[in-house]
Amino acid sequence: MNVRKRGEEAASRFRDGMMCVLLALTTLALFWPVSHHSFINFDDPLFVFNNPFIQRGLNLESIRWAFTTTYANSWQPLAWISHMLDIQLFGLAVGWHHLTNVFFHIGSTIILFMTFRRITGHYIQSGFISILFAIHPLHVESVAWIAERKDVLSVFLGMLVLWSYGRYAVSPSPFRYLIVLLFFSLGLLSKPMLVTVPCVLLLLDYWPLQRMQFAPPGSHGHGFQISRNLWLLWEKVPFLALALGVGITTFWVKNYTGAMHSLEHTPLLKRLGNALISYLIYIEKMFYPRGLAVFYPIPKTIDSWHLIGAGCILTVIFWVVLVKRTRYPYLIVGWLWFFITLLPVSGIIQVGSQAMADRYTYFSLIGLFIMVTWGFSDLVQKLRLGRTIPLILAVVVLSILIVMTWFQLKHWRTDLSLFEHTLKVTTDNYLAYNKLGVYAYKEGRYDEAIAHYSEAIKIAPGYSDAINNLGAVYFDQGNFSEALKLFRTSLEITPQAKTLHNIASVYIKQGQLKQALGHYLQAIELDPGFKLAYHNLGLVYSSLGENERAISYLEQALRINPYDALVHHTLGILFYREQNYESAINHLAAAAGIEPDNAQTQSKLGAALARLGRNEEALIHLTKALEINPSDVVSLSNKGTILLKQGQLIEAAECYHQVLEIDSSVVEAHFNLSLILIEQGRLEQAEKHLITVLRFRPGMTMAQNLLRKVQRQR
Template sequence: MHNQCPPMYKDGKVVSYPEKSRLSVYQLPLLVIVAVLVYLSALRNGFVFDDTFTITNNYLICSWSKFTSLFTKEYFAASGELSYRPVVTLSYFIDYSIWQNNPLGYHITNVLFHTINTVILFLLIKSILVQKILIQKHEFIYKTARVSGNFTFTSSRQIASIAFLSSIIFCIHPLLAEAVNAISFREDIIMATFYFAAFFFYLISNHNKSILWHIFSLLCYGLSLFSKEMAVTFPLVIILFDATMHRNVKIVYRKIYYYAGYAAVTIFYILVRFVFLHNPTESYIPYPQDSLWINFIQMSKVIASYIALIFLPINLNADYVVPLSSSVSDASFLLSVFLVISVIIIIFRLFSHSKILFFSALWFLITLLPVLNIIPIENIMAERYLYVPAVGFYIIASHLLYQLLRIKTKNNTAILYCCTSIVTFILMWYSWQTIQRSKIWYDNISLWSATAARSPQSSRAHNNLGIEYKKSGYIDSALREYETAIKIRPNYSEAYSNLANLYIEIGSNTLDRNDSLNLYRTSEDYLKKAIETYKKAIEISPFNNVAHFNLGITYGKLGLFNDAEIEYKNSIRLNPNNQHAHNHLENIYEDRELSDMALEEYQIALSIDSNNAITFNNIGNIYLKKELYGNAIQAYEQAVKNNPEGIVFHENLGNAYLKMNLTDKAIAEYEIMIHLQPDNPNYYTNLIALYWNHKKNSEKAIFYLRKLSALQPDQRDSINKMIDKLGGKK
């Protein structure tokens, strides 16, 4: 038959082609169960790390009306992303529409994607091992006496076992816990989903000669690219796969039309990413010490560290600090080079023994290329970078473990049990380590405390720990952490900005502080110190729109409104969606009685967040001053609709109703105020006056007077006289 697989050979003898394994029926559900159980503790975690920027303070994802911003340059200012990753941001849109700011839902999504990846990877590795997809027209893959040295696959059980073991290691390996636990690092997980799927569909399209599966593969590759740039290695991976598995290089040349599709997708992505939708605030990042040689030394140590962490995942960290080395005599560099060269030698030795293992080893190196600082990146080392590359080593480890068990334990039950117990122990230890890592990601305090303890030279850890101390009111600790961060990294713009924020808090006496922190005599001194510090942050990072905004606020506190206006405009220029900057600029215009300019800013603010009650309230205030009471009422009504618990909105609406002689509606708003805060005596006065002077309803007036008397016992005599007076008029 046309679709019949060619004969397989081993040691010169024909062997049967492996049939579909029944193990998959049990293995797939088991993979799902293990993935859920291992990351169950992650579901109780909150928002951590960069989640503040990408989710909790991200106005873009709050309304589907902003969806079109995914395809414009507004994306960068609104999404909190430096790179163009619209697929990931779309997932935040969906999560927010379901969960709003409940972190549980976002963590469920992360765990769900990781579970899906585990399943797809299992199917992908099975497809690679079976090798049916390598059959081309007029080519028999297994036409020679030996195919893969001692590693020929003749058993469906062997294929399923290796695929399962590789996938289970991927599922539970603690090195991947960072990508699963951090919502803002979801890009690695989603990129992997489409990366694995693209490869899987590519293999199917090769085997079935189906254009439809090829289109699916191209589509998944595109989605993977627009999830994270690391996916750009995919065309190299499939070319490597074909070149490795085929003995006849001409077959690879014949598949150029296949590769052309991936090249077209790559070119399209590059044009979108670097031409049409290039981030204007993306800053230039130099090599370490501006030296290509030092960069080579540093990345040699990083690669060696990655390999060590894959096999022995201990001392994991959210922020790695790679000590700077500039000399080839540095011991850590020499050790790293020795390890890397040893691995490279082993890789090439593998080519003659097993092409699958050779391909798996090169998978690691190729997929890691985008984060090897060839093009300088912010973080030269991170665990999340290994989410896809580590798969190559998982396949190698599983393959070798299976062969070891099969050869060494043959006809020896005792050794089989012993080896199986060791493998089981390793897997259980991996699982336990992953669960422990998830606990560290519970909140920012636990995360950054652990990170600072493990990496004392991590400026990011100290800065972020300072943020959390400030939130908790530990001002002395926050100050110490910010100063430590700046000492470690003198050009750390964010740390300067946070230190300035702290000076403002201290100067405004909004937080308790120890006498030891009274560095400056007056509030004005602290504000001036904050201005100096903000300017330092902006000098280091001119595109820091938050620093510009905070500098504007500080100028405003000192009455320097012209300077404040300039900084608010700078912040808006860098981030047009900075609603807070628009609101503060509106306040300046309003104070200057530039009501039309203020209204224009308010309308811009509403285009950013159409549900902001404060903005509607401020618009109402302007219309009220202009005596446009109908417009004021509309704005106040919208404010009340968006925030029914806002007492000031009800009060302003009630006052506006009175201006229009809508007494009944005004009374209704004042009664809502009393319902919301029944213990506030100030809210009763207007209501009592309305019931008596306007409605001539002494019964209601007396009712609220008695309530007021209970709230103000010192005024009880005068209130009782009023009650008697009203009763006399009945």
């Protein structure tokens, strides 16, 4: 008997293992194309490649920042740390950043299967909800968008909460309880949306764990069941306390950073209406996932009949699952899972300008998968359909979903493909027009950018980002008056540091440095972390001859981001002009270490080293500068001067000849070349170069004296 039981257990473990392998390979094959996708210009810059703390990789300072920052209107320390780790391991190799999301998605899929396999004992149903989770098109956004790392990471940890809770529920112990609490804490540190997980645990207590039961009053065991249920509620108190703490923190962060909309901006009735209708749209898209978009604008008006209809349908669903809770407990569990986990992002507390988002369903949709899967299983048994028909239906459904997901993934390849698709499947999408304008602007297609920005402003006249971006196009075209007008309009709608910075840039172009200073100062007052404004303040003060102030602001920019090559380069130039060559070398070396392929930095570093007589080091950097830019006259001239001092006349002469081939008016090259020619006894050629020197600089005494000496010797 024991042998037979062990054999059955071994067979079961093998079957479970094969299901895990199948889920992993299917998911990896389906999502593999994202490894060839690019970054998306929608949160990816903020979250990864324009974030100085992320760019430093994993270190103590960055970890401290992750736990204390409200950057990007978010508090998600573990998600920040995961991005840092990606940079540490892969740099900006975008494919690996995408694949990290995919691996978390695979992990969540496998843990979902293992959890439901353990707590329900059903192999087929557990496998089916897991494959639905893995391949559903609504989940493309969370997996294919690098900035949504917080989604896939938090849900991966959320799945570990469910898995560890299943183990704890079967065999309770303090250690196992603490493991559940630990995973829940880590999940909250990734994304606060997991605050509803304690409710999910209570739902699992009801079904399938059957730890929570209800009996009619007065029946046998009624009092025991009440005590048991109260204990289960008490058991969740630490989870609820953590959820409450993170919820309050998130509310404060969103409110403090201005991400939360006021009731004047979005009235409560409109929020409720949008939330009710969004619930139904999510259900529709679960069954028929078409028209998926990265951004769904809040509709300008909500039809009262749509609102009433949505309310009635949701009420009917609640009534049906409540009535059928005894016979079909998975219905109420699945429905409440879906409904409750969506509440934080339903829009009742409005954060952002979206009506809904595909990514919000990443964890919530599991509830509907439970309802459909177990409901279909019961229907098959009731109708006695056998195995063939259900298998064919399952294969057809999964095949359709895989094809739809495959096509949906293609839309996420680039900014252009994503936002062009978004415009096709939504209406009045001002954000998509703005993003397409940004794409065209970067490509130098200014007329196209103007058209997109103008359309965005036409749809949303108060959309300050599009107004500001339109001003930037006119600025680049040299139409400063129109640019200034648009920047001021944008500033009146939404005071932003970047707009003040743009206004200052107009004044710089018009030579009004003091007006520019005022706007840069306002920009850093509005955003004390605005590094570029500090840098440009330094440049303006330098132009005004106030180098101490210039250096002070540039050093402040470095305190914000010690790894900014541009700021180090600018500081190096200022110290070089001040003849503080040691400080110049320190900053230029730092800039060269960050951006080794910057020819100007390498050239100036070589010149500074040469000033201190460190000629061998100088030659290394000047040679590097010339490898990057062979026609760099300054580097060629400086290299020739060092070689001349070292007595390498042939090599020095070659440098000067190259200089004169590029620019025949470089006086120093003519003069130094004449010295070499005199040393070589080629007086006639030396005379020609000295005559050229005096043609450009008639009062150069050294050249006059040398010319007379050469003419006497001839």
